[in-house]
Amino acid sequence: MDYTLFVIQLLNGLQLGILLFLVASGLTLVFGILDFVNLAHGSVYMLGAFICASLTFALGNFVYALLISLPIVAVIGYGFERLIARPLYERDHLDHVLGTFGAILVIDTLAHMIWGPAGIAIPLPAALDGQTQLAPGIVVPTFRLAIITAGLIAAVGLYWLVNHTRTGMLIxxxxxxxxxxxxxxxxxxxxxxxxxxxxxxxAGLAGMLIAPITEASLGMGNNIIITAFVVIIVGGIGSMKGAFLAALLIGMIDTLGRAFLDDIFKVFMSTSAAENSAPAISSMSIYLIMALILFFRPQGLFPPKLR
Amino acid sequence: MQKKVFVQGLILAAVLILPLLLNYMGHPFYLDLATRLCILAIAAVGLNLILGYGGMISFGHAAYLGLGAYAVGIPAHHWLYGGMDVIATTNGFVQFGLALLVSGIFALLTGLICLKVKGVYFIMITMAFAQMVYYLFISIAEYGGDDGLVIDTRSEFPLVNFDNSTQLFTICAVSLFFVMWLVWRISKSQFGMVLAGIKGNEQRMIAMGYNTFVYKLAAYVISGMICGFSGALLGNFTTFISPEMIDWARSGELMFMVILGGVATTFGPILGAITFIILEEVLSTITIYWHLPFGLLLIGVVMFVKGGLSALIPKVGDKE
Known part of the structure; x- marks a missing residue:
């Protein structure tokens, strides 16, 4: 196996894991504390990407745009809680699912009306746009390293907030x-x-970070929200540590599976059979893992201690 | 009560006769609409059996629609282009039998796993299995992968011709009435009573000596097979099937129909499907942004309408 490719894919897996954690952490907080299933969490991820895109063009700088977008997205989350989530807390999960499913339709359509049907690519500042040499022969895009760093900073900040502040204690x-x-x-x-x-x-931060790579697009939230649910169920609902480790695990499995599973399959089956089955198995693998976890360990890998 | 039965009968008659009448008067569009309505209503009735009567919230029932439609499309595909001689046929009995068999087996296998967990975990695990089916069909290039599979020939039955839209509609409508009758009978049977008991208090039913798991599994399989049947009709109607039909948003729409119409009622699913189809048609002709009012309505129904639309019928009908 190609060593360089492996390291790069490992970094891609880490990057996906970090982004998944940013989305899943909010989900698991809300789910664990409020027992509220929020499908519309992915729409906030999408809004983050679009708002950041617009601001990047308005201000001419991605980093400033990101810093201004963060409080805007937080305010949107606050408004969502007041309008949609709060009346539904006392209801059952079915109402949560349906109500927030409706919210997805509303938010996605509003985004469609405001930003149009096409995706928006975000230009990066020159400092982040280049390549960085990690080790001899291993060159990775600088921005991917920046995503990982920013995500880790957010994760540490969240850890500090939840475990070492008065607010976190109350949470x-x-x-x-x-x-x-x-x-x-x-x-x-x-x-x-x-x-x-x-x-x-x-979640908005995750959307802003990924947007320069994939561009901000409609429906991007609906792709990640289901994976984020897989993450919090595998990790154990309500558990920060679980969300973090499960996000990295799922990110790695998803990325490495897509990259290397056909090579692994070729060891014990014909080339054409491996090329046919590998993509299916690797896309299904995370759901397979979730089903296995739910069956054998429904509380997740790292359930919160106090429930 | 009399008036309620009257209103329900009126709705059934309207679903059957109105489209045929409009078609006769030169508006075949409404016949197509009504065919789609009947097919979706069958699926909603199937979902209602476990969601409404059994209290099992499946978020993956679109998978059965997909399986049913592929069970029509794949044999037809091989019949035309060769390969897989075992299933290569356009015989409707084989195709529909395959749809029922595959969806039944899929429901049995996944049910064995899903029904071990409860609450929100059940919602998520059913969704996970549907996603697996979704990715399975995306990855099979032979059957069109992402782009979907065009079903070139419809199922062939003796006496009826599925290429004739009037006959196809009549079959779908009659199937709908049959499935509604079937689920109504099930809900009134001893089996249905036990199911309702499990929904109310599973511990109590276990204490009374019922093997609740088997009851839930049986209901889950029947529900899956009804949706598989609906999928086979859908494949014949649209003559096209793509993994997009299995997407979790489709499962959400099915749930919406059941909830909107009213859970655990014979009439709820059909009311939900009627409303869904009308909203989709009316709103999407007015604006391309029809998901906005649709989503708002969904939120409004969840927040303010208890018991769904069918709860409104007796209120209207019983006014003295």
Missing amino acids: RAGASNRTMVTALGVDIQALFSFVFAIGAAL
Whole structure:
């Protein structure tokens, strides 16, 4: 196997894993704390990409655009919580799924009306646009390294927020026992809105980071949201650590499967059979993993300790 | 109650007669619309059996529609282009039998796994299996992969001709009435009572000595087979099938029809399908952005309409 290609694919897997974590972390926070299934979380990812694209053209700089887009997306998440999510908290999961499915249709169509049907490519500043040499013979696009770095910074920031701040303490307390936290005089509604806004900002960030590579496009959120659900179920619903590790795992399996599974299959089956079956198996693999996890360990790989 | 039955009968009669009448008067468009309506309604009735009566929220029932349609398309494909002689046929009995068999086996195998988990996990695992089917068909280049498979010849039955749109519609409408009757009978049978008991309180049913898993699995398989049957009709109607039909958004639309119409009612699914078709047709002719009002309506129904549309019928009908 080609060593260079392997390292590059490993980095691609890491990048996908990081992006998945950014989307899944908000999902698992909301799911774990509020027991709310939010299919529309992927639409925020898409909105992040589009808003960042527009601002990049308005300001002429991707990095500034990204920094301004973040609070905008957070505000959108806050508004979504107030308008759509809050009336549905007390309902069952079926209503969550249907209500947020409706929200996807609304948000996607609004994006269609505002930005048109075609995707928007985002130009990168020169500093991020080049290639970086990691080791002799291994050259990777600088921006991919930037994505990984930015994602890791966000992950560390989230870890710090949840585990080492007063707000994070309240979030964790709310996750274990909502009623008790309310009884102690904490405004749980405001806390929930805050969690939603944070989740939206993270998902939006993921969209902004991927947009310069894939361009901002309609439906991009619907592709990632299902994978993000796979991540939080594999990792254990409500668990940050689980979401992080499962995101990396799923990202790696998905990327490496697509890249190398046909080579592996060729070892024990004919070339044509391997080339036919490998893409199917690699696309299905993450769902296969989720089904196996759900069957043998429904609580996920790293379930939160206090539930 | 009398008036409720009257209103329901009126709706059934309208679904059957109105399209035929309009077709006769030179508007074949409405016949096509009504055929699609009947096919989707059959699938919604099938989903309602487990979602409504059994309380099992499947988010992957579009997979059965896809399997059913491919069970028509693949034999026809081989019949025309050779290969796979075992299934190469245009015989409708073989194709529809295959659709029922494949969807039944798929439901049995996945049901064995899915029904071990509950709540939101069940929603997600059914979706996961549908996604697997989706990617399976995307990756089979022989059957068109991403682009889908054109079904060049429709199923052939003695006496009826599926190429004739009036006959195809009549078959679909009669099938719909039959499936509605079937699910109604199931819901009133002892089996249906146990299912309702499981939905209400599974622990209690276990304590009463019922093997609830077997009951749920049986309902799950029947539901899958009904949707597979609907898929076989769909393949004959559209003469085209693509993996896009298995996408999770399609499963969501099926759920929407059941919920909108009213879960665990005989009439809910057909009301939901009627509303869905009308909305889709009316809104999409007004604006290309028809998903916007459609989504808003969906949110509105979830938030404000308890029990779906069929709950509104007695309210209207029983006014003295």
